[in-house]
Amino acid sequence: MPGTEEPAILMEGVDKYYGAFQALKSVNFRVASGERIVLCGPSGSGKSTLVRCINRLETVQRGRIVVDGTELTAGRKAVDAVRRDVGMVFQQFNLFPHMTVLQNCMLAPIKVRGARREEARETAMRLLARVQIQEQANKYPAQLSGGQQQRVAIARALCMSPRIMLFDEPTSALDPEMVKEVLDTMIGLAAESVTMVCVTHEMGFARAVANRVVFMADGEIVEEAPPDEFFSAPKHRRTQAFLGQLLKH
Amino acid sequence: MITTLGPAQFLLLAQGLAWTLALSAIGFALGGLGGLVIALARSSGLKWLEGLAAFFIEVFRGTPLLLQLFIVYYGVGLLDLSVSPWMAVSIALMLHASAFLGEIWRGSIEAIPAGQTEAALALGIHYATRMRYIILPQALKISVPATIGFLVQLVKGTSLAAIIGFTELSRTGTLLSNITYRPLLIFGIVGLAYFAVCWPLSRLGRAMERRLTPAART
Numbered sequence: 012m013p014g015t016e017e018p019a020i021l022m023e024g025v026d027k028y029y030g031a032f033q034a035l036k037s038v039n040f041r042v043a044s045g046e047r048i049v050l051c052g053p054s055g056s057g058k059s060t061l062v063r064c065i066n067r068l069e070t071v072q073r074g075r076i077v078v079d080g081t082e083l084t085a086g087r088k089a090v091d092a093v094r095r096d097v098g099m100v101f102q103q104f105n106l107f108p109h110m111t112v113l114q115n116c117m118l119a120p121i122k123v124r125g126a127r128r129e130e131a132r133e134t135a136m137r138l139l140a141r142v143q144i145q146e147q148a149n150k151y152p153a154q155l156s157g158g159q160q161q162r163v164a165i166a167r168a169l170c171m172s173p174r175i176m177l178f179d180e181p182t183s184a185l186d187p188e189m190v191k192e193v194l195d196t197m198i199g200l201a202a203e204s205v206t207m208v209c210v211t212h213e214m215g216f217a218r219a220v221a222n223r224v225v226f227m228a229d230g231e232i233v234e235e236a237p238p239d240e241f242f243s244a245p246k247h248r249r250t251q252a253f254l255g256q257l258l259k260h
Numbered sequence: 261m262i263t264t265l266g267p268a269q270f271l272l273l274a275q276g277l278a279w280t281l282a283l284s285a286i287g288f289a290l291g292g293l294g295g296l297v298i299a300l301a302r303s304s305g306l307k308w309l310e311g312l313a314a315f316f317i318e319v320f321r322g323t324p325l326l327l328q329l330f331i332v333y334y335g336v337g338l339l340d341l342s343v344s345p346w347m348a349v350s351i352a353l354m355l356h357a358s359a360f361l362g363e364i365w366r367g368s369i370e371a372i373p374a375g376q377t378e379a380a381l382a383l384g385i386h387y388a389t390r391m392r393y394i395i396l397p398q399a400l401k402i403s404v405p406a407t408i409g410f411l412v413q414l415v416k417g418t419s420l421a422a423i424i425g426f427t428e429l430s431r432t433g434t435l436l437s438n439i440t441y442r443p444l445l446i447f448g449i450v451g452l453a454y455f456a457v458c459w460p461l462s463r464l465g466r467a468m469e470r471r472l473t474p475a476a477r478t
């Protein structure tokens with residue numbers, strides 16, 4: 012399947028610097044529509060940076076990024092178009108604390124998509140039900156557990172009907188007993204045709220849903236393979252070292 | 261001729277107090293608008309605009325209000341415009357309050373975690389909506405104690421308007437003490453009047469601070 016139609020995400024020769032420090036080194040990355048990618052690698056390897064370049068939370072110094080057919084340039088039109096198509100879930104949830112769960116989910120559809128209130132509310136309630144948190148719709152984020160907050164964050168992103176979902180370590184800030192409820196929500200999402208790029212070290216999740224696991228080190232993509240192959244027969248020395256580390260925990 | 265302190269004099273003091281309150285309200289209202297503009301400029305991410313706003317803040321925080329009143333009063337007069345003391349005082353208080361409130365609110369805006377802006381950007385939310393619905397409501401909430409603190413300063417600061425002939429509470433006190441020869445009594449009353457306005461404000465500020473602190477911790 013990959014490679015035939017237009018890719019959902021295409022990065023070609025992308026260089027990204029923070030000042031003098033090079034965080035991405037000539038990265039080539041291609042995600043087919045509907046594909047589910049798990050991105051892993053040691054801390055500081057550039058995983059967050061790569062993901063954040065896709066919806067232009069970070070700008071790049073060199074290379075091409077094309078998202079759903081839109082070439083990502085500085086132009087506001089391109090950025091808007093891409094962000095409308097791409098949802099993002101953060102490690103720290105980043106819910107708006109002064110708004111209820113429902114308001115969190117309704118703001119962008121109303122203000123960005125121009126949805127009517129009723130319509131936005133219906134969509135929000137439907138998606139909150141889907142992440143099984145509709146009873147909490149009128150609560151504030153601080154009244155929810157971490158796992159519940161992260162599910163709200165997923166619902167909030169889904170309310171914009173994105174075709175691509177980015178996750179940056181969505182379970183890393185959670186207490187262990189809440190990891191499963193969020194992963195289950197994401198596995199449910201994977202059953203649909205949403206393209207997913209997920210930074211995570213949850214290898215069970217990678218085995219269950221990923222079409223491909225991508226390993227990064229020092230700002231480069233070192234190795235990529237389907238999960239079976241990736242875990243059973245990692246080729247690169249750094250991948251082996253990384254997986255060895257991971258197993259020890 | 262010595263006048264005694266009767267109802268007529270109390271009426272004058274009440275009028276003076278009313279002017280003081282009116283000046284404070286004007287300063288706060290205009291300064292609130294100006295301060296919002298300054299705070300947004302100061303945190304806009306545009307270097308030249310941030311520099312301009314920083315300069316404005318430094319100038320008006322680094323010079324006495326008294327001087328600002330003089331300069332506006334005589335400065336605008338030089339432009340061959342006839343300025344009423346009202347105009348001069350309003351402009352000076354506005355500039356003064358804009359600088360202080362702008363700096364207070366800039367701090368609060370910058371105290372909002374970057375994740376809030378990132379979440380908004382990722383949802384495709386543009387600047388105006390982001391500020392109006394996400395950043396400012398949170399920023400203004402945490403700035404309430406400092407804002408009220410400044411308001412108290414402003415109420416007391418309006419007494420300087422007396423210098424350019426404005427008959428607010430302090431000046432009324434001066435005039436009355438000149439004709440009654442009872443400065444201690446008069447200024448005691450004037451002081452009480454200021455206190456009666458500022459103390460509840462301070463209390464309100466502290467109460468809100470207490471209410472906000474636990475929320476900030478979670």
Ligand SMILES: Nc1ncnc2c1ncn2[C@@H]1O[C@H](COP(=O)(O)OP(=O)(O)OP(=O)(O)O)[C@@H](O)[C@H]1O
Pocket residue numbers: 029032034052053054055056057058059060061
């Ligand atoms: N805003 C920034 N300014 C300067 N350097 C940065 C910035 N953000 C990231 N970096 C640096 O870029 C490198 C890659 O960071 P990035 O956050 O992408 O790593 P990561 O793979 O997501 O790591 P982690 O697993 O710890 O989240 C790191 O060395 C980091 O210190």
Ligand SMILES: [Mg+2]
Pocket residue numbers: 058059060179180
């Ligand atoms: Mg990261």
